[in-house]
Amino acid sequence: MLKYGPVQFASPLILAPMADVTDRQFRLLLKRMGGIGLVTMEFVSSRDIHLRHKRLATILRYSPEERPISIQVYGSDPELMAEAARFVQEQGADVCDINMGCPANKILKGCAGAKLMADLPLARDIIRRCRASVSIPLTVKFRAGMDDGRLNYLELGRICQDEGADGVALHPRTARQMYSGRADWSRIARLKESISIPVVGNGDVEQPGDVLRMMQETGCDGVMIGRASMRNPWIYRQAAALLRGEAPVEPTLLDRRDLILEHFRLLRDEEEHRLAMHKLRTFTGWYTRGWAEGRDLRVRIASLESPDHFIQAVIDFFDAQAA
Numbered sequence: 001m002l003k004y005g006p007v008q009f010a011s012p013l014i015l016a017p018m019a020d021v022t023d024r025q026f027r028l029l030l031k032r033m034g035g036i037g038l039v040t041m042e043f044v045s046s047r048d049i050h051l052r053h054k055r056l057a058t059i060l061r062y063s064p065e066e067r068p069i070s071i072q073v074y075g076s077d078p079e080l081m082a083e084a085a086r087f088v089q090e091q092g093a094d095v096c097d098i099n100m101g102c103p104a105n106k107i108l109k110g111c112a113g114a115k116l117m118a119d120l121p122l123a124r125d126i127i128r129r130c131r132a133s134v135s136i137p138l139t140v141k142f143r144a145g146m147d148d149g150r151l152n153y154l155e156l157g158r159i160c161q162d163e164g165a166d167g168v169a170l171h172p173r174t175a176r177q178m179y180s181g182r183a184d185w186s187r188i189a190r191l192k193e194s195i196s197i198p199v200v201g202n203g204d205v206e207q208p209g210d211v212l213r214m215m216q217e218t219g220c221d222g223v224m225i226g227r228a229s230m231r232n233p234w235i236y237r238q239a240a241a242l243l244r245g246e247a248p249v250e251p252t253l254l255d256r257r258d259l260i261l262e263h264f265r266l267l268r269d270e271e272e273h274r275l276a277m278h279k280l281r282t283f284t285g286w287y288t289r290g291w292a293e294g295r296d297l298r299v300r301i302a303s304l305e306s307p308d309h310f311i312q313a314v315i316d317f318f319d320a321q322a323a
């Protein structure tokens with residue numbers, strides 16, 4: 001059973017933080033489907049928190065139904081990070097997560113995200129200061145290192161443990177790799193062997209069966225799933241069934257239609273028009289990826305101008321599929 005400090009999760013499956021993706025509506029949708037132990041918000045800048053930036057109000061919204069929830073913060077100033085961690089606790093989060101894995105240039109330039117792996121004393125200071133400022137479980141998510149010549153995830157894992165983190169998540173690509181190549185799961189196994197706090201494995205879980213395989217191959221305590229959640233939002237429910245020794249159920253065409261419509265109606269009702277349109281387009285791309293007929297819907301939506309037209313296009317598309 002996955003536990004961070006005293007907090008125990010009903011399932012070892014965690015929704016990975018994904019900027020612009022793991023927003024309130026998407027988290028809610030996945031949570032309602034079942035199988036998830038912990039959802040994570042898209043990352044929040046410690047500087048934005050310090051300045052109480054107005055965009056925080058949208059990002060930090062969550063429903064009690066989503067809990068337990070983890071809020072991830074990023075930044076490079078230990079003082080601001082400690083303040084951000086405290087703020088996260090005040091928001092009622094169950095877990096505060098520190099981002100030490102983001103490889104995006106914008107973040108690296110600010111010496112945050114994965115760049116902290118190039119400065120382990122600073123990384124240690126941040127973890128120490130955050131630890132001292134919160135009583136909720138504190139976790140750290142990181143990569144294998146900056147590049148193949150600087151693989152220091154074992155060292156960072158030990159630092160996390162020494163500084164009182166309650167768990168770590170490893171995405172075992174290097175920052176330089178971004179998303180290329182494959183995630184080397186043997187690194188998760190090595191990290192698990194070298195520390196005693198919970199280790200969550202992440203990277204390239206594509207099918208429900210990959211969850212079991214990752215747990216068996218690495219001994220990890222939990223599995224974090226990112227991109228596959230968008231292609232197959234049922235993956236948590238399916239993997240949870242496998243963990244119970246049951247056969248996973250494949251979604252029907254009707255299940256797909258209902259899920260997309262529920263998601264899109266939430267976006268229409270809760271998001272500002274421009275953002276809703278952007279998200280509708282993005283998610284249509286993910287939901288229909290690898291589905292030959294999905295191209296028709298992707299082409300159709302390019303010219304639509306309102307969420308209601310979008311929703312009608314989805315209904316028409318599924319009616320045509322059913323026929």
Ligand SMILES: Cc1cc2nc3c(=O)[nH]c(=O)nc-3n(C[C@H](O)[C@H](O)[C@H](O)COP(=O)(O)O)c2cc1C
Pocket residue numbers: 016017018019020021042043072099101102141171202203204205224225226227228
């Ligand atoms: C669109 C997108 C946004 C992401 N944003 C974050 C983020 O905010 N914080 C973070 O730690 N990782 C972020 N990641 C990385 C994922 O959490 C995860 O580590 C990575 O996608 C590998 O897991 P996967 O193979 O299951 O997708 C993001 C990934 C994607 C694709």
